[in-house]
Amino acid sequence: MNALHIRHLFHRYGPTEVLTDVGLDLYAGETLALVGPSGCGKSTLLQVVASLLTPSEIVMHNDFRGIGYVFQQPNLMPWMNAQDNIALGLKALGLHREARRRQAAALALRLGLNEADLGKYPHELSGGMQSRVSLGRALALSPDLLLLDEPFAALDVGLKLELYGLLREQVVQRGCAVLMITHDLMEAVRLADRILLMVPEPGRVIHEFTLDMPQAERSESWIHHSTGELMETWEVRIAFGLTTGELEIVTASHGKHTGCQV
Template sequence: MSHLRIQNLSHRYGLTEVLEQINLDLSAGQTLALVGPSGCGKSTLLHIVAGLLIASDGKINMTFDRVSCAFQEPRLMPWKSALDNIALGLKASRLSRSQRRHEAAQLGHRMGLSTEDLDKYPHELSGGMQSRVSLARALAIRPDLLLLDEPFSALDIGLKTELYQLLSEQTVHNKTAVFLITHDLMEAVRLSDRIMVMAAEPGRFVHELVLQTPHEERDNAWIYQTTGELMMTDAVRIGFELPAPITSARTSTASHDRSPS
């Protein structure tokens, strides 16, 4: 089974330690969410996994073959149409240009983009449509590891919910592992199998939550309750500078949380 394994990873910018003793495992079909305050090194860790940065210390063992990324900013090629942006990653395949465009169009339609939308250039699209194109481009190569750096943070609630469903359908169908970075605790609870909480200065893991409830059974009531319980943990409360909870009692049996060893 394909996997990502990080052991004793640390990273520095000059003399500043931004990541310290990071250890994690991610297997095929799992979704892992990283949450934590701004500046705790979440994006730096994702960039290291993506190969955009080289860690100062530690080991990374990754056996995933196809890795793709989607970021908070869509980062579309302005001189290409939406359709050609989606098809961009397929250039490395052996598909003909017409086949690439056909597959890109099918995926774009599943993302709620019309044929007219696909013919437009990025500056002609709304922010929500650009996000759809960006996510479709990342999914077009059928990745076995999908790296997401807050791709939904600038979207309204309705569009977020729609893209959550589209993402879930694609990742379940292709058994894709997802490495998700988010500030949104409810988003993490909704989408992930495990949540790792990070603290800053230096960035490190301080808490882990394993979500045992199947995704198809996670209704809104469960999501709100589980998010509330997560917000009551000391690691999250202190990291996000939340006020002290009125009570620390926990009643849910839907999840099991622990501090990383």
């Protein structure tokens, strides 16, 4: 089974240590969420996995052959229409123009865009449409590993729920692994199989939560109830500043909380 294994990840910006001794494991078909407040190094960790950043120290083994990255901002090419933005990675792979446009159009339709949207430029698209194009650009490469850097953070609740469904559908069909970062604990409970809780100064993993309810069986009431249970754990309350107290350093390999099973 393909997997990503990280041990002893450290990173510094000058004298400031932003990640210290971070470790994680991610397996094919699994979604792992990194949750924590701003400044705990979640985006830095994602950039390391994507080879966009060389860390100060790391031991990493990665079996995944292709990586798709969905950024917090869509970052679409303003001179390209929606269809060509989705096909951008396929062009880099050397696929013939007509073939890549055909694949991009089919994927766009599956993600809720219509044929008229394909010829629109980013400034002509709503925020939700831009998010669909950004997701399509990553999925077009058929990645083994999909990296999500809070791509739904700026969207309204209804659109988030729609895109959550589209994402899960594509992940199940393709069998890829997902490493996602979010501030939203309910989003993590909705989408992830496991949650790693991070804290800042310096950024580190202090706890792992396992969600044993299969994705297809998670009802809205279960999601809300499970999120409420996690919000009551001392690890989450201290990490997000909901209570005061001394934060014990607990790594993911020392004790796992499974209290969100219902």
